[in-house]
Amino acid sequence: MPDPRWQELYNAAILEFDLTQLPERVEAACHAIHQYRVQKRQSLSAAESSELDEALRVLFRLMQRVA
Numbered sequence: 001m002p003d004p005r006w007q008e009l010y011n012a013a014i015l016e017f018d019l020t021q022l023p024e025r026v027e028a029a030c031h032a033i034h035q036y037r038v039q040k041r042q043s044l045s046a047a048e049s050s051e052l053d054e055a056l057r058v059l060f061r062l063m064q065r066v067a
Helices: 003-013 021-043 046-067
Strands: none
Touching: 003 021, 003 046, 021 046
């Protein structure tokens, strides 16, 4: 099961309306996702890996739209 911390930060980023705060929120979410990957290492399931990859894709697309 994914770490609630990265999900919390991810949700905060995708729900952020203030475009001045968005980059900071996206960075925090990306960092939390990376930390989760490092923490889990070999025990990361394929489903978790796919979920994290999709979250990163969404965050990247979000930043592209506001750029």
